[in-house]
Amino acid sequence: MRPIYMAYGDRPREMTLGLLTASDTASFVPQGASIGIKPNLVVADSPERGATTHTEIVAGLIEYLMEHGFRDISIMESSWVGEGTGRAFSLLGYHEMAKRFGVKLYDLKKDKTRTLSTPAGDMKVCTRPLDTDFLISLPVLKGHCQTVMTCALKNSKGCIPDSEKRRFHSLGLHRPIAALATVLKPRLILVDSICGDLNFEEGGTPVQTKRMMLGADPVQIDSFGCRLMGIDPKEVSYIGLAAQWKAGELFTEDDPVIPVNDPGGAPAYPKPSGLVSRLTKNVRQDKACSACFGNLVHALYRLDHRPTEPICIGQGFQGQRFEGIGIGRCCSGASCTVPGCPPSALDILKALRKR
Numbered sequence: 001m002r003p004i005y006m007a008y009g010d011r012p013r014e015m016t017l018g019l020l021t022a023s024d025t026a027s028f029v030p031q032g033a034s035i036g037i038k039p040n041l042v043v044a045d046s047p048e049r050g051a052t053t054h055t056e057i058v059a060g061l062i063e064y065l066m067e068h069g070f071r072d073i074s075i076m077e078s079s080w081v082g083e084g085t086g087r088a089f090s091l092l093g094y095h096e097m098a099k100r101f102g103v104k105l106y107d108l109k110k111d112k113t114r115t116l117s118t119p120a121g122d123m124k125v126c127t128r129p130l131d132t133d134f135l136i137s138l139p140v141l142k143g144h145c146q147t148v149m150t151c152a153l154k155n156s157k158g159c160i161p162d163s164e165k166r167r168f169h170s171l172g173l174h175r176p177i178a179a180l181a182t183v184l185k186p187r188l189i190l191v192d193s194i195c196g197d198l199n200f201e202e203g204g205t206p207v208q209t210k211r212m213m214l215g216a217d218p219v220q221i222d223s224f225g226c227r228l229m230g231i232d233p234k235e236v237s238y239i240g241l242a243a244q245w246k247a248g249e250l251f252t253e254d255d256p257v258i259p260v261n262d263p264g265g266a267p268a269y270p271k272p273s274g275l276v277s278r279l280t281k282n283v284r285q286d287k288a289c290s291a292c293f294g295n296l297v298h299a300l301y302r303l304d305h306r307p308t309e310p311i312c313i314g315q316g317f318q319g320q321r322f323e324g325i326g327i328g329r330c331c332s333g334a335s336c337t338v339p340g341c342p343p344s345a346l347d348i349l350k351a352l353r354k355r
């Protein structure tokens with residue numbers, strides 16, 4: 001029996017404490033362990049916009065751990081390519097929080113790496129999360145424009161260097177994400193599903209889903225997250241691959257889901273609207289980085305007409321010459337290129353408006 005604990009509401013600190021207390025988390029963290037907390041700060045943006053972990057969840061978790069005698073606590077993260085983790089730390093109050101609790105704060109973009117052998121080949125992983133005794137992942141349950149959804153497994157992508165993030169995209173994301181789970185294993189997962197964006201990884205259209213979950217297996221948590229979102233886990237290849245490579249086990253009907261408070265008027269879990277698929281119908285994508293693709297999707301969202309020319313994006317277009325609009329440095333062979341790596345949503349929007 002592998003329970004998932006579920007809290008309902010929109011009060012992150014109280015929900016966090018409720019989940020940790022009900023699951024008696026302190027009893028399975030080894031005394032004296034070094035604890036690493038990995039939130040999702042993919043971009044420097046408010047959690048209310050649906051992309052990042054609520055800061056109060058991190059604070060509630062630290063409060064709980066300290067009350068139970070744990071002192072060696074670090075927060076660690078690396079935002080996506082093109083975003084400075086320090087900007088996210090500043091905007092979301094991490095410096096003040098680290099000072100208040102006396103915990104360490106690490107930008108993993110500056111961390112050393114170690115090369116590990118995985119089922120998808122050698123992979124560089126940041127040393128801090130690898131060397132921490134008890135890694136706690138705090139993902140946001142969200143939609144993702146390339147992998148359909150993102151939660152615990154993909155949150156670990158913030159523990160690799162930017163060069164490796166780009167390489168993950170060149171490998172099609174799914175295999176490397178699953179392979180990373182075989183070498184970097186969070187011991188606890190606390191999911192922020194209070195107002196995740198069910199379409200965009202980088203937020204902007206949050207949906208009030210008013211839930212948090214706690215579990216210990218990222219494969220189980222992600223397959224359960226799919227179920228909540230009305231997605232067949234088979235649509236998200238990295239989940240099945242991670243299970244196949246024994247990084248965890250899929251959620252089954254036998255796994256109990258234990259509510260820790262009264263669901264009250266919690267809404268039924270809304271389904272993703274399919275907005276991204278509609279917006280990107282005419283986009284040819286080949287190994288595009290998340291930041292690049294996400295910026296394009298945002299630009300298309302704001303555009304009041306659909307360009308008639310083909311739009312190409314991704315590392316797969318490097319060195320090719322073609323007619324149409326190319327997004328980013330990789331598509332410099334297009335008849336019209338939006339420069340940058342990644343180009344901003346605003347620059348893409350300005351270019352598309354002229355077509």
Ligand code: SF4
Nearest residue numbers: 289292328329330341
């Ligand atoms: S241009 Fe875009 S797809 Fe190419 S490497 Fe840069 S961010 Fe990635």
